[in-house]
Amino acid sequence: MSSSQEESLVENLKALFKDNVLETKLPMSRRLFVAVSPDVYEDVIKFLVKEKQVTHLSTMTGMDLGEKIEVLSHFFGLGMEITIRVAVPKEKPEIKSIVSIVPGAVFYEREIHDLLGVTFIGHPDLARLVLSEDWPEGEYPLRRDYKVQPPKPLREV
């Protein structure tokens, strides 16, 4: 066996998306991290789902990196776990939605929109999912600059 399936997928992605593949990491066998630029994010997902038949979206997570907010889509396919990482600037956290390609992403994107404030363009309905209905607009509890404080009690204890 000349190259593993992981390495051949990395070569495949690099040949297709060139400099837009920012970083690839193979920490162990059957585990792959690919950081891509926001411009090709949708195309990378489309390539994985349509060409490579990687259709199982395990979950989507988000992370506050300080200057940027990272959205991670964890796919399972080709015998490995593939994580597509894309970072968006905190001033304008917008990224294209992948719901049209992977319908299962609809709840994950709503959750990330709730907790980190990333707007997914093209999402059918970005209503609140985990936060309460009376949660103030523009406050995102999983951002690092958010001051955590419990809600004020309604009565004296």
Place this chain on the structure above:
Amino acid sequence: MGVVNKVVNWARARSPWLLHFENGGCNGCAIEILAALMPRYDLERFGAVVKGSPRHADILLVTGAVNRQIRDRLIRIYEQMPEPKFVVAVGTCACSGGIFNGCYNAYQGAASVIPVTAYIMGCPPKPEAIILGAYTLVQKIRGG
């Protein structure tokens, strides 16, 4: 205390009807409450029956951490209960917030939302502890 009051309290203490309300927890306390009601521990020998409607209940058993989303529902259910009503916070989460204490969406116990008569600590509390709490509350009702 008049004779009528005495009779009413006697009846009330012998048929404390319960309503169990799970706020937003792990269901551990709910399982223990069910265990306390089942024949092995048999809370029903004190006349306690779990009812499906707050309008039929005397005692509200609150379990789980009260969060911002469930807060208004809890208040609404509390207000639907007829007087006199008693609230028992079962489990650490309902008593003080438990491990969710200090979290951005969890209240520090049910007492910061509605008046609580009795607290039963534990994570989850043993059925024996729930029975002791229920018995103590019934004694309190009997006293007037």
